[in-house]
Amino acid sequence: MQRSKQQALMFLLGAVLVGGVLGFSARSMLRDGKEHSWAARQTMYDDLELTPAQRAAMDSVIDEKNRRVDSILKPVKLVLDSVRANTRTQFFRIFTPNQRTQFENRVREDSVRRDQVRRTREHEDSLRRSETQRTLEQKKK
Numbered sequence: 001m002q003r004s005k006q007q008a009l010m011f012l013l014g015a016v017l018v019g020g021v022l023g024f025s026a027r028s029m030l031r032d033g034k035e036h037s038w039a040a041r042q043t044m045y046d047d048l049e050l051t052p053a054q055r056a057a058m059d060s061v062i063d064e065k066n067r068r069v070d071s072i073l074k075p076v077k078l079v080l081d082s083v084r085a086n087t088r089t090q091f092f093r094i095f096t097p098n099q100r101t102q103f104e105n106r107v108r109e110d111s112v113r114r115d116q117v118r119r120t121r122e123h124e125d126s127l128r129r130s131e132t133q134r135t136l137e138q139k140k141k
Contacts, residue, residue: 038124052135059129
């Protein structure tokens with residue numbers, strides 16, 4: 001009986017570790033795309049002294065790369081979501097009702113924070129693209 005408990009505990013620990021490693025890996029890969037800050041991109045453009053036309057071309061290339069990476073990661077994301085859901089189910093078996101509520105609140109707060117960061121980033125992206133487009137149009141005149 002003791003051996004079964006040890007095996008179950010080792011399986012649970014392994015699942016949590018694998019989930020953490022996969023989550024960290026996916027997050028690192030996504031940072032190269034969607035979560036990569038415009039500030040870093042703009043700094044690179046400034047350092048290279050790119051013209052507005054070059055900046056627009058670079059944005060197009062990077063956006064296409066991001067779309068391709070997203071399409072590649074989509075099946076992996078589904079698997080990661082499944083691992084994450086399985087891990088939460090196992091957590092909920094361990095937690096007291098109060099701990100479960102606290103955990104759910106924490107997850108919800110993290111989700112809201114990520115959504116706010118994403119919306120802010122998308123708004124900034126839109127403003128920068130509009131400014132680049134205006135600059136290109138002015139240069140054409």
